[in-house]
Each structure stands twice: as structure tokens, then as C-alpha cells.
Amino acid sequence: MKPSPDEQLVFLSKLQRLFAEGDFTATYKFALLIALADLAIEIGDDSGRPLQLGHRVIASKFIEMYWQQSVPYSTGRTGTAQDVLVQNSGTQAAIITAIVRFRQQNPAATVQSAKLLPSYLALILTVGQTVSAQPINYLQNLGGITDQFLYERTRGAIVLKPGVAFCLRRFQPLVQQLARSHWVGHIKRNRLNSPILGQADDLESFMFATSRHALTIIGAGLKKLTNSHCFYCRSTVQDADVDHFVPFSMYPRDLMHNFVLAHPSCNRSKSDTLAALPHLERWLAFITLHDDSLNEIGEAAGRLSDGESCRSVAGWGYANAMSSGGQAWLKSNAYQPVNQNYLDCLE
Numbered sequence: 001m002k003p004s005p006d007e008q009l010v011f012l013s014k015l016q017r018l019f020a021e022g023d024f025t026a027t028y029k030f031a032l033l034i035a036l037a038d039l040a041i042e043i044g045d046d047s048g049r050p051l052q053l054g055h056r057v058i059a060s061k062f063i064e065m066y067w068q069q070s071v072p073y074s075t076g077r078t079g080t081a082q083d084v085l086v087q088n089s090g091t092q093a094a095i096i097t098a099i100v101r102f103r104q105q106n107p108a109a110t111v112q113s114a115k116l117l118p119s120y121l122a123l124i125l126t127v128g129q130t131v132s133a134q135p136i137n138y139l140q141n142l143g144g145i146t147d148q149f150l151y152e153r154t155r156g157a158i159v160l161k162p163g164v165a166f167c168l169r170r171f172q173p174l175v176q177q178l179a180r181s182h183w184v185g186h187i188k189r190n191r192l193n194s195p196i197l198g199q200a201d202d203l204e205s206f207m208f209a210t211s212r213h214a215l216t217i218i219g220a221g222l223k224k225l226t227n228s229h230c231f232y233c234r235s236t237v238q239d240a241d242v243d244h245f246v247p248f249s250m251y252p253r254d255l256m257h258n259f260v261l262a263h264p265s266c267n268r269s270k271s272d273t274l275a276a277l278p279h280l281e282r283w284l285a286f287i288t289l290h291d292d293s294l295n296e297i298g299e300a301a302g303r304l305s306d307g308e309s310c311r312s313v314a315g316w317g318y319a320n321a322m323s324s325g326g327q328a329w330l331k332s333n334a335y336q337p338v339n340q341n342y343l344d345c346l347e
């Protein structure tokens, strides 16, 4: 059932056509592609089987993404206005409007705390309706013709076709990169945003990155939890970095269990590589032992906290590394090939 190399190439070229020829009046289609790739990693597998995704699950991903972008953006420069970025070429996108209204009416500082409120259900339903009526309906329209190469629709859900979850998992970094850069481009080209933007150049970090404030909270929480020890070399650390255990370049999404404390030098040395087996084993033990504390820190920092998803992400990252002959970082200038032992301990 796994798609052949040729079928994977066809998938990629269709994806490229989608970005080149698709009609993007709102930014929803970028969000939908990112959501599908994330869900393929978090709940899909490499069997090549179809994967059913409910509108509500997808809506929840949309809220996570647009939550961060529903606050006013300011370049901090004179001559630019501070306002919420417009995500549609006509008027503001309905999903942004719904989230802004929800945030005005509910005392939720973070999307994590919002999920605990009874009124969140109404927001999910509203967003789910829009997602169903718009991006799900139009994503597969290429040059006026519908090509259902990604999914088919059923009641309240979509079903990813055989091989699609497999391809989304394999090419997730590419899907993310394409969707994010086109998304940022869409915001910049929208003339409704020119009074806000001027010549702004930090748009991508505003739209997608973890805030400095959240990182400070996470760093302080991890220091307390580990008694200020570097996760990798295990000696004490004062001015610690917060490192993504599965590199951000591989999986640009902030899950609380993926954060570890590290010396800036250890962090730099590891860079964009996966960590070697002894680190992986220690990390698995760490997130199991400290699950509750990590959830608490994540809640305080407004980051998503889901140990199970995070473990799936690691399983996906190491499996991809093994199939492409990747190396894992042990310590400064020391690497090991990723082999079956890595996957066994992630079972």
C-alpha cells in the first residue's frame, strides 16, 4: 500500500502545482495544508492507509495557528499602524474575526486555557463550518478543475486518500516551508495590510514563532525541574538555552514536551540534528517521569502540551532519518548513524 517513488514524485508535483496555480483569496488553504501534514504525523502512520480527519480536529488546528495571529501586529516604527493583519483579500477572514471576538468575550490568555472554557465548543463549531465550506471545498481546485488527489469528503470529515498521509509525513518539512512562505507572502501582498506593515521584516516570527515571553517561562520551569542541568552534557548551566529536542527545522511546531534545557554551546553543536540514542532514551524517561510538571509549565507558557503527540513526532523524525541514512548528534563533533535501535525504543 505504500506509494512507490514514482507516486511520491507525482504527489510532490501536484503539491507544487497547487501552490503555483491554486487560487488563494484567503490564507486558509495554507493553514489547511499545515494542519493536514501535522495531523498525518500526530495521528497517522507509514502504512499507506487512508486517514479520516474530522472537521473539528482540523478546526482545532486552525484555532491554534490563527490564535497567535489574531492579536494586533506592530512594527514598532513610526508611520505604521498597529492592527490585526488581514488574512483575506476582501475583508478580514471570518476565522480571525471569530477568534478576536472570542478573545474579547472570554478571559483566556492562551489557546491552552481557552480549550478549557465551555464557550470554546461554539468557537470550534463556527471555525469548523468555515473550514468545511471554504478551504476543504476549494483546496483541490487547480486552474478551475477539481483534482481530488489529497482527500475525499464524507459527513463531518475528510478522508486522506491511500498514500497521502504517508507522503505528508515524508515531506512534512517541505509542506510546512512552502505553506509558511506563501502565507507570509499573501499577508505582505494584501494591500489592506500596507498601513500596518510598512517595510516590516519580522513577519514570519510574529506569525509562527514562540514568543520570547513564553520561552522565558519555559526556561524557568525547566531549570526548576532539572535543578539547572543541561539536558545533553548534564553539567550545571546558568544562562541556559531552551532547545527543541526534535529540531525546529524538522518540525516547526512548539510542543512543550519537546523543549529541553541546554548550554548555548551544546545547543549550537547539536544544531539542526536529531540527538543520539543515549539522549533519546533519557528524553523518553524524562517526559514520562515529568509529564504532569511539563503539562503545568506548558499551560503557564501557553504552549501545547501533549506527550503522546510529541512521542509520535519523535518516532516520525527518527524513522525518516533512518530511511535517509541520517546521523544523530552525540556530543561536540561526534555523531552516530540512526538505526533500528532508535525506533525500537520509541515503540
Ligand SMILES: [Zn+2]
Pocket (backbone or CB within 6 Å): 230, 231, 232, 233, 234, 235, 262, 263, 266
Ligand atoms: Zn551542556
